[in-house]
Amino acid sequence: MAPLDYSTLAFKDIVLTLDGAIAVILINRPKQRNSINKNILIELKKAFSIVDRDDRVRAVILTADPKAPAYCSGADISGGWDLLWEEEAEKEGDQAHRDSGGTLSVVVYRCRKITIAAVNGHAAGAGVTAFQLPFDFRFVWSGAKLTFPFVRRGIPAEATSTYLLPRLLGHSRASSLLLTGATVSPDSPYIRELYHEIIPRREDVFPIAKAFAQELAGHTSQPAYTYTKALIQHPGDSIEENHLLDSRAIRFLGRSQDAAEGVNSFREKRQPKFSDTLSTNPNPWFPFWRSLDIIHLKSKL
Amino acid sequence: MAPLDYSTLAFKDIVLTLDGAIAVILINRPKQRNSINKNILIELKKAFSIVDRDDRVRAVILTADPKAPAYCSGADISGGWDLLWEEEAEKEGDQAHRDSGGTLSVVVYRCRKITIAAVNGHAAGAGVTAFQLPFDFRFVWSGAKLTFPFVRRGIPAEATSTYLLPRLLGHSRASSLLLTGATVSPDSPYIRELYHEIIPRREDVFPIAKAFAQELAGHTSQPAYTYTKALIQHPGDSIEENHLLDSRAIRFLGRSQDAAEGVNSFREKRQPKFSDTLSTNPNPWFPFWRSLDIIHLKSKL
Amino acid sequence: MAPLDYSTLAFKDIVLTLDGAIAVILINRPKQRNSINKNILIELKKAFSIVDRDDRVRAVILTADPKAPAYCSGADISGGWDLLWEEEAEKEGDQAHRDSGGTLSVVVYRCRKITIAAVNGHAAGAGVTAFQLPFDFRFVWSGAKLTFPFVRRGIPAEATSTYLLPRLLGHSRASSLLLTGATVSPDSPYIRELYHEIIPRREDVFPIAKAFAQELAGHTSQPAYTYTKALIQHPGDSIEENHLLDSRAIRFLGRSQDAAEGVNSFREKRQPKFSDTLSTNPNPWFPFWRSLDIIHLKSKL
Known part of the structure; x- marks a missing residue:
């Protein structure tokens, strides 16, 4: 397309x-x-x-x-x-x-x-x-x-x-x-x-x-930004729940190309060039929070 | 009385x-x-x-x-x-x-x-x-x-x-x-x-x-103040729940005399004269939150 | 020991x-x-x-x-x-x-x-x-x-x-x-x-x-500090729940030696000498909050 x-x-x-x-x-x-x-x-x-x-x-x-x-x-x-x-x-x-x-x-x-x-x-x-x-x-x-x-x-x-x-x-x-x-x-x-x-x-x-x-x-990774924002908005109800959530997010993104580029650019003392997008890294776990549906369901079809 | x-x-x-x-x-x-x-x-x-x-x-x-x-x-x-x-x-x-x-x-x-x-x-x-x-x-x-x-x-x-x-x-x-x-x-x-x-x-x-x-x-509407205060104290657990709550509150107060006066005074570029009270506008939906009962129930009558 | x-x-x-x-x-x-x-x-x-x-x-x-x-x-x-x-x-x-x-x-x-x-x-x-x-x-x-x-x-x-x-x-x-x-x-x-x-x-x-x-x-009581910190971290979901929690905590510590010393030192206009520790005052009610277990349970023994 x-x-x-x-x-x-x-x-x-x-x-x-x-x-x-x-x-x-x-x-x-x-x-x-x-x-x-x-x-x-x-x-x-x-x-x-x-x-x-x-x-x-x-x-x-x-x-x-x-x-x-x-x-x-x-x-x-x-x-x-x-x-x-x-x-x-x-x-x-x-x-x-x-x-x-x-x-x-x-x-x-x-x-x-x-x-x-x-x-x-x-x-x-x-x-x-x-x-x-x-x-x-x-x-x-x-x-x-x-x-x-x-x-x-x-x-x-x-x-x-x-x-x-x-x-x-x-x-x-x-x-x-x-x-x-x-x-x-x-x-x-x-x-x-x-x-x-x-x-x-x-x-x-x-x-x-x-x-x-x-x-x-x-200079930032799009998935890393999105997951950080999601964790700020939906941090879990306790420090323990947040720990389980950010652990899962880090584990998932930690094996991404962007994370590898993050390390490589650090080692090579240069700015990173991130290439991952939200589409390249599909993750069935994300979004990890439940959202209330705000659409009103009509009483008649 | x-x-x-x-x-x-x-x-x-x-x-x-x-x-x-x-x-x-x-x-x-x-x-x-x-x-x-x-x-x-x-x-x-x-x-x-x-x-x-x-x-x-x-x-x-x-x-x-x-x-x-x-x-x-x-x-x-x-x-x-x-x-x-x-x-x-x-x-x-x-x-x-x-x-x-x-x-x-x-x-x-x-x-x-x-x-x-x-x-x-x-x-x-x-x-x-x-x-x-x-x-x-x-x-x-x-x-x-x-x-x-x-x-x-x-x-x-x-x-x-x-x-x-x-x-x-x-x-x-x-x-x-x-x-x-x-x-x-x-x-x-x-x-x-x-x-x-x-x-x-x-x-x-x-x-x-x-x-x-x-x-x-x-210069403020008593019901509008009370509902705003209630929404600050009880905002719902998510942005979506808050949206449903403030929508309901706005819909209810939007048809009040005070809301009409709010518009009229705006149009006429004058200070509003609000007259609604908490008694004039009974609303079965309010309070919309659940409160924990803090009264201790005695073990004997 | x-x-x-x-x-x-x-x-x-x-x-x-x-x-x-x-x-x-x-x-x-x-x-x-x-x-x-x-x-x-x-x-x-x-x-x-x-x-x-x-x-x-x-x-x-x-x-x-x-x-x-x-x-x-x-x-x-x-x-x-x-x-x-x-x-x-x-x-x-x-x-x-x-x-x-x-x-x-x-x-x-x-x-x-x-x-x-x-x-x-x-x-x-x-x-x-x-x-x-x-x-x-x-x-x-x-x-x-x-x-x-x-x-x-x-x-x-x-x-x-x-x-x-x-x-x-x-x-x-x-x-x-x-x-x-x-x-x-x-x-x-x-x-x-x-x-x-x-x-x-x-x-x-x-x-x-x-x-x-x-x-x-x-100059602070160890149990009083610990309970205050716990209440800040786990305040309850509403003012009412917090009221029940801090009431219970105050009732328990209010009869401690440290609370008595708090009053006595106030009366005698001197610094308090607190002696209670977390061990001297065991309280089956504490901790009062539920914690999510963060240990992963292995699939095989």
Whole structure:
């Protein structure tokens, strides 16, 4: 099968490009302040699904035009809580409802590649949650205004932020952000640990994030990265369970080409050239954790 | 039923007052250095139970007289470990014993309103644990001496501090505090993340905490706050479970009056005026988590 | 039975000494840059098992010669991934493999005494994971280079680091370290919260750690310390479960000699002299948590 040509993909609210091993997803609704509508969420989930399965891709960066009014201004609620009213939930009952920002969070969190949010503008609501928290790394412009507005808009914090933020920052900082509905700067003590790097000039955020992605993609093993990420996300319930899990992972990858190259490059005092992909090393044991199915099963066929 | 007149409540070791939507609980044992006896714990649990169920109350602040010798000097152990000897446990066996500070921690943690500890003086033992850790926010005087004395007194850390502190600060900082029996200042790197705000002048702690409570109570939705707090405390065991939980919560509150007001005020570029209370929106799904019963069932009727 | 004379122990790659209540384990492979071979792991596990059961020992410090090339330079991989190829796993299948660094992590984590890593030199790989993360406290030389190389060597992060590091620092910082394969200094914002103290001069690290151990061992109750540590490691799944657990622990230790001495010394305004050991206070309830067995059961007798 010929590799997918990304330029043939007909996205409307995003632009997906591939540069070597680095996929870039541009949020492309500057006239709507890069706000979130139903379509952009569908397109983003499709894009992350593509890069997750494309062996050429080692890292994916979500970013915006640094001249846009915002990185992402959150759900467009000028017409009400439209995003909350799904036809399916209307028919099937409340238990069928799936928070739309959360469906994106889950897809990004599950993506097996290096995931980076290059936050080169203001961010609010799902622009801080789904568009930042499930990523492996966040780079941010120091001038960005970051808003968690939920309790001030009459709804609970969404998009799995009550799961992700306390794990990322601890409960003290997460409560200070989620329960106050605060607007903060990246260098606020409440939030600064969220960011891998805080960057003074807005236009530098994406180039710095991309250089980081290229260095990391170029010198790390894709399977080793994916297994480490999986073990961080699913560490087991105890140190003993984690020991059994990482032992199994190390045993499996320890006999891979990448592990041999890791040793050889160390001996030869040079940078490694890793070649394994997620497809070259199929492992029936992976994924090793159980996932809850989040698809609602309709009551009628 | 006429609303409860707080001035009729006959408390001895605390004073409970209501000012608009803000309840204030004053620790009122200055001559005993605001130490903890059995009665103050009973009164505090009663007070938190009252404000939890009173729809008028949106926030509750625990504080002390800034001229008292301490915010709370911990259990009074001058007469021995009296607080540890409960008649019930003597009769029923060790499994019947309930750590008295911990019974307060559980009640405060479960309180569905905005909970704030305004720590305007020194604090030791349960004064740092039960009187601070289960709260949503902690404001503190920068000159306060904070002591975790347990391992230096021959007993394990109590009042659910081994659950709460590692979650609030991470295990590295929590171990540095609980395992050393340290006395630290609020600006110590071991503890400073515990505090929403550190305030130089002792007499300013309560006014600043109260202004914060009034702003937050005035501009946040009570149900949205309560559901967000519940999701932070009970996030589910995985991102997928959290997604199902916050979806259900958003779906429910998304059709509330407060959510409509959230949108309307946003459109009209004004502050929202929320009116929903925990009583106006009964929800059979809430609470959505299972709680372990901590009441000991006596062997004889 | 006469107490064990540590000078009779025939270790090759470590030196174990006892000074009062403080055991010191010296990593003794300076000519091999204090790298890890199979033998040093066996010896370290034996040493931690000895000090865990020796009532004389209240604290144990792992350290190196400050003039050695490194505190611990990680697994010696100049000959390949030898540490990954165990005879047992070859015969029994991949599920029998146990990551060698992880077997040490589990033993150190389970040690019931005060455990301290005095990191007075550079550290890489298992030198940062197994040799630091499972300890209660870490002291470090500010000039130490700390390297998490795994994803740059083709293997996943090992030695239970994906369990321990996110709990110690939060997921944001742990991902920045484990997923980048970074080399950082102790004062890097990614890692500084890992350390109880960062010390400018390399030769001061051990003396400062030892003085800390002596003060802590001298003024804390051994059972109170052990129970507090156990409750931090195994807090229960909810605040309610933690309340039942710490209540039971307090009830048990509350009637110990150490608790009486804790009260008496408080009343008499003097330092306590604790005498209880883990042997003097047997408690059928302890340990109160279930542990997964990590021993592989061979298919043939």
